[in-house]
Amino acid sequence: MSISPPEARGGTRVRVQRIGTFLSSMVMPNIGAFIAWGLLTALFIEEGWITSLTDLWGEGSWVADIGGWGDYDGGGIVGPMITYLLPILIGATGGRIVYDTRGAVVGAIATMGVIAGADVPMFLGAMIVGPLGGWCIKKLDALWEGRIRPGFEMLVNNFSAGIAGAALAIAGFFGIGPVVSAFSRLAGNVVDFLVDQSLLPLTSIFIEPAKVLFLNNAINHGILTPLGTNQASETGKSILFLLEANPGPGLGLLIAVAIFGRGVAKTTAPGAAIIHFLGGIHEIYFPYVLMKPKLIVAVIAGGMTGVFINVVFGSGLRAPAAPGSIIAVYAQTASGSYLGVTLSVIGAATVTFLVAALLLRTDRGTGDGDLAGATAAMEKMKGKRSVAAAALTSSMTDSQGSTTSTVPATISAIVFACDAGMGSSAMGASVLRKKIRDAGFTDVSVVNKAIANLTDSYDLVVTHADLTERARERTPSAIHVPVDNFMNSPEYDEIVALIARADSAEDAVEAEPVELEPDAEQLALASIVLSGSATSSAAAIDEAGQLLVEAGAVDAPYVAAMHERERSVSTFMGNGLAIPHGTNAAKGSIRRTGISVVRYPAHIDWNGNPVEFVIGIAGAGDDHLRLMSRIAQVFTAEDQVARLRAAKTPEDVREILGAVHA
Known part of the structure; x- marks a missing residue:
């Protein structure tokens, strides 16, 4: 298990991700209100379900009476919802994120100002003034914190919130509202131009890569949802809701990986496809693209196909489909758009599948490129190490020398975090929670949250590798x-x-050092090489694996399984250490637990990382976990690594690796 160290990296992408996360945090809690508005729109739109029944039953029927209170044009429930309710909910949520309940109140007041000062639904305005209201009242409270005389707290708090809210409402009415209205009209004109010129499919060239880089929330909730909702309020539907939410590209990619992929990717893709398509968790296919970046061409082609079909058929959704499940998409599909939407999903999936299949097929004879090479490319593109698949139980040092957090005495609170806290984190938390409870640890809590809502009160945090920094x-x-x-x-x-x-360590006394016996089978002297001959990572795996074979710990096929493991997940651990080991399927080739140690004084390149020590692992049962614990304790101590580097004999190496706490 790789425990990611603190790093001072980020840049523009991380800043945009942070903005997208904040926007998502304002919108996602209110998606239920958007769904309700979409359903009511379907009922009372001019060509909606109630109108159809009215035509069937007649103007004087009870159906026509029901239609009166829903009147889509603004006299019933639909117009006030999009004009007032939805923006105020967003503004209040933004204020609450910044400054709890007081921030929500001031944010809602400020939002009412921009609503009154605009002639279009003020979603963008609410996203601006809601958090601004929370920030202003937070700063005001800080000015006189601790200076209010006892008994006057409520008076000061209420009047400060009221005055701040009123001031922001006036500013929103005369300034922010008109400016945002002008911007919304301009953006709408741009969208209309792209549709008229048949250029809208080209947006997939930017949207699909942005999704994979976890900028999807900034695009979807920051741009497409406000513009799409404005468009839907006028026409009853918007194609913009389908630019990012169409599940077709992800479905096509995952099916292609399930048929033509390799290793872990191939075996997990079918289940991922079901969760993506029915559950609407689009993040689940992002790692498959990150492992093989050229597959982005496939999802771009599929995305463009889906948008083109929707443009041709004039199809769209009434409201955002969140999560992006095919169920949510159909629930929000506008009347008369079902054929176009269906064909757009099928077309996007088909084109993505064909392009991805071609790209994957051309890889089948490329030897050790595949996932290992893709992981190295991902490290270069993302600026961070790949995830290791081994169990390091202590803090590790990365290749730049940064040190990680240490493992606490107990682990009782775990959080699985993602951008919005509703998709991949919920699924991951469910899987992890079941594993922990099946292991008998019923007192360990596992929850899921949005990154923006995390507090420093958890023992362990699980995230997608690309979100760990935040x-x-x-x-x-x-x-x-x-x-x-x-x-x-x-x-x-x-x-x-x-x-x-x-x-097990919580109630234990401090462990005494346990020495490996000189004749211990797990680490034979013949399995320790002080100066390896390999010059590449593949050759180093062969060298370490052959030592395990010669020691009688494994059969020869286990070495091939070590290469297979490396192709799926890099075993580089940092601090000059790599720990190649076989796959779970290769357990049958293990005769007994054993390790081999090869030192490379000149270092070798391991997918772009310098490696000085290669430790081959063969674990029978759970013995390998104890071995990993021992190795981790050595390689987290610089003085122990220095001793290994200076060791003159195999006996010295075995003594260093044995003289650790068991």
């Missing part, structure tokens, strides 16, 4: 475990093992 900012004292696969991540089992070790 999660660490909010929970610096926790262990951070990045994962690349939400369904069946190997890190989940290692987290359970980590909990077990922390639990």
